Amino acid sequence: MKKLLLAVTVIILTSAITGCSNAHLKANMTQIKEKYSSIESMSGTAIVKCRNSNDTIIFTFVKPDKFLEWYSTKNKMIVYNGSVGLIRDSTGTRKLNEKPFNPYDYGRILMNGKAYVSGNSIVVENDLGKVWLNKNLLPEKIEWNRGITVKIIKLSINGKGDEKIIEDFSGTSSREQKPNKLVSMSEAKREVNFSIISPNYTDGCKFVGAIVSNISGVKVVTLYYGEMNSNKLLTIVEAKNISILDSVCGMKKTYETNINGVNVKVGTALGRWRAYKFKVNGVAVVVYGNIPAQETISVVKSMI
Structure with a gap:
């Protein structure tokens, strides 16, 4: 009988603790969209899974659609400056024939998205995929229905040098329009x-x-x-x-x-x-x- 009472007590306490841990979370789409609107750029490290690949990537994303991905272990970089996409690797620099997919812009998921609380995260999903947000309404994980998952390890927002980094690697800064080779x-x-x-x-x-x-x-x-x-x-x-x-x-x-x-x-x-x-x-x-x-x-x- 004592063991049964102890087990029930543990269950009640666990439920109470779990309830308290996410009590501060609110799935408010207005606040979520306002937070996204306040972000001009993001940079950090992420683990990106795509089909059979699993890469750790240093990334930079500048709104509306500029981004850079650096695959250190593959000595490869993908950069898109808003009009031109390039791949830089040990063989040189090649121009992409089409605009590369940007897996870090979760704003597309917020459009017509539905939000709910799941554990210690707020999840927003629509037909394109899901994004998990932390208590500060910043992305922790982005899952696209096209088979790409981004797990963010480190993140900083609105860095003043983010756009300069993309300009340098794409070779399209205002000072020099000729693309430069890495x-x-x-x-x-x-x-x-x-x-x-x-x-x-x-x-x-x-x-x-x-x-x-x-x-x-x-x-x-x-x-x-x-x-x-x-x-x-x-x-x-x-x-x-x-x-x-x-x-x-x-x-x-x-x-x-x-x-x-x-x-x-x-x-x-x-x-x-x-x-x-x-x-x-x-x-x-x-x-x-x-x-x-x-x-x-x-x-x-x-x-x-």
Whole structure:
């Protein structure tokens, strides 16, 4: 009898706890749509399942329809700038014949969608698929009826540098309309008129590729490093002209410091990341990324 009473008590307590855990959730489509409308861009890491593939992807999505996917393990990138789609990989850059499907824009599911609470999530579904939202009304999982499932591991919204990232990789920024190829380090060294300074330390980030640009007659190289599992991104921009890096990186100085005997200007790049600008061996360099500040300083030290 005591065991029966104990079992009943456990069931009652479990039900009470479960009820309390999602009591704060409300399946209000007006609030859900308002939250989606407040999002201008999203970036993060996701596990994307499509048919027989299962990939961890670093993604960036800028409304209304620009997006980028980086498959680190496959050394492949898909980027769509709103009009042109490209695939970049070790074989080069190829133009897509049609607009690629954007699995991160769950707004299409919110149209005529029905919302309900399921566990600790709010689920919205329509004929296109389902999206699971957390208590902050941000997506946790997106399931499309065409056989694509996106499980979001890390997410940030409205990053000021999101559109710049897509512009860089699609080669369609306002500064330069000619598409740029993602090249190897050796190819980049042949294309510029200065000696590229490579970091000896990258906080575990691996070299993804480089883009060489010609901005106002000045050769600029952008080196990209990344680490999939922790969503790390490290960017290094170099040129002979130090002033042009301010416009390229949107660099805003806050103070100056001295690192290993070199004057370094510290500020923000693209209004988002801590950035370090310096000049060594006649080459101007800006280093920034979403890695910790102390690790970024270690990257700078390895280049001086």
